Amino acid sequence: MKNRLKVLRAERDWSQAKLAELLDVSRQTVNAIETGKYDPSLPLAFKIAVLFEMKIEDVFIPENE
Amino acid sequence: MKDNLEQNASREEKRRNILSGLGIGAALGVVLWSSLEGLLPFPLDLLVGMGTGLLIGYRLGKQPPPMLMRYPPGVMQRILIALAAFVLGLFGYLYLLELDLTNMQKQLSSLFAILPAIVFVFMLGSAIGQLDEMQRRIQTEGIAIAFAGTAIVVGIFALLGMAGVPAPNWGLLLVIMTFMWGVGKLWTMWRYK
Numbered sequence: 364m365k366n367r368l369k370v371l372r373a374e375r376d377w378s379q380a381k382l383a384e385l386l387d388v389s390r391q392t393v394n395a396i397e398t399g400k401y402d403p404s405l406p407l408a409f410k411i412a413v414l415f416e417m418k419i420e421d422v423f424i425p426e427n428e
Numbered sequence: 429m430k431d432n433l434e435q436n437a438s439r440e441e442k443r444r445n446i447l448s449g450l451g452i453g454a455a456l457g458v459v460l461w462s463s464l465e466g467l468l469p470f471p472l473d474l475l476v477g478m479g480t481g482l483l484i485g486y487r488l489g490k491q492p493p494p495m496l497m498r499y500p501p502g503v504m505q506r507i508l509i510a511l512a513a514f515v516l517g518l519f520g521y522l523y524l525l526e527l528d529l530t531n532m533q534k535q536l537s538s539l540f541a542i543l544p545a546i547v548f549v550f551m552l553g554s555a556i557g558q559l560d561e562m563q564r565r566i567q568t569e570g571i572a573i574a575f576a577g578t579a580i581v582v583g584i585f586a587l588l589g590m591a592g593v594p595a596p597n598w599g600l601l602l603v604i605m606t607f608m609w610g611v612g613k614l615w616t617m618w619r620y621k
Contacts, residue, residue, distance in 0.1 A: 388560040395620045401562050 365424045369397045371415050386410055503555045510548040517544040566616045573612025578605045 372382050379397075383390040386407070395401035396411075403411065412419040521541035525534060556567045581604050589595055 389563060391620075392560050392562040395562055400620045404561050407561060 364402050364426055365399060366396065367422055367424070368393070368411065371417075371422065372397075375415075385414055503551075503558055507548075507551050507555055510544065510551040513544040514548045517541045562620065566613060566620065569616040570609050570613030573615065574605050574609035577608035577612070 368382075372379070377385075379390045379393045383393045386393070388407070392401065392403075396403055408419055408423055412422050415422060518541060521537055524537045529537070556564060559567065578601060582601065585596060
């Protein structure tokens with residue numbers, strides 16, 4: 364699954380550490396999600412979408428799209 | 429150009445890493461001290477062990493390997509205390525074995541020596557429960573790999589036993605399991621890196 368996390372984070376001028384703090388996860392987890400190595404759980408994906416005030420499908424995009 | 433938003437660890441994070449590293453280094457120092465015993469005169473063995481452990485701990489803490497599991501400081505502190513109690517309990521037990529005790533007393537002391545180990549395992553489980561979802565997955569996959577690996581080793585020992593090879597010290601299995609947990613964790617961490 365692809366995602367726009369890095370772009371959204373950059374738009375807000377947030378560091379990975381800042382985003383990790385806001386999501387209550389480790390910086391490594393944010394990095395793994397951004398690089399597409401790790402797909403977050405549904406609750407975390409919703410938390411990310413709520414944080415960026417977006418729909419979940421606007422943040423996470425299926426691989427085949 | 430490197431994304432300047434992917435900043436390094438904060439000062440607070442670095443401070444915690446160094447403190448955790450020092451704690452781990454001290455624990456490692458005790459282990460090194462016990463393994464160096466007999467090679468160097470006392471207290472040089474203790475000093476070399478603690479010094480090496482502290483240096484390794486400080487280095488790891490100052491610049492931790494990528495994606496190193498970092499527990500919250502309070503949890504890390506409890507783990508280190510439990511680990512210290514476990515190591516001390518183990519050494520205490522070994523000391524008691526050398527005394528002129530009855531068999532019943534020796535058996536009872538072995539049961540008491542396992543109590544800190546139970547606390548240590550409980551602390552580890554509690555710490556894993558406080559990790560975030562990806563770190564928990566890494567730990568779980570590491571444990572699964574360790575379980576499978578240990579099962580294979582036990583099978584090998586059992587087959588060798590049937591062929592007349594004497595049974596090993598079962599304490600060795602703990603070392604093998606811990607080693608495989610580490611390897612499994614590193615492999616899983618590498619996958620998510």
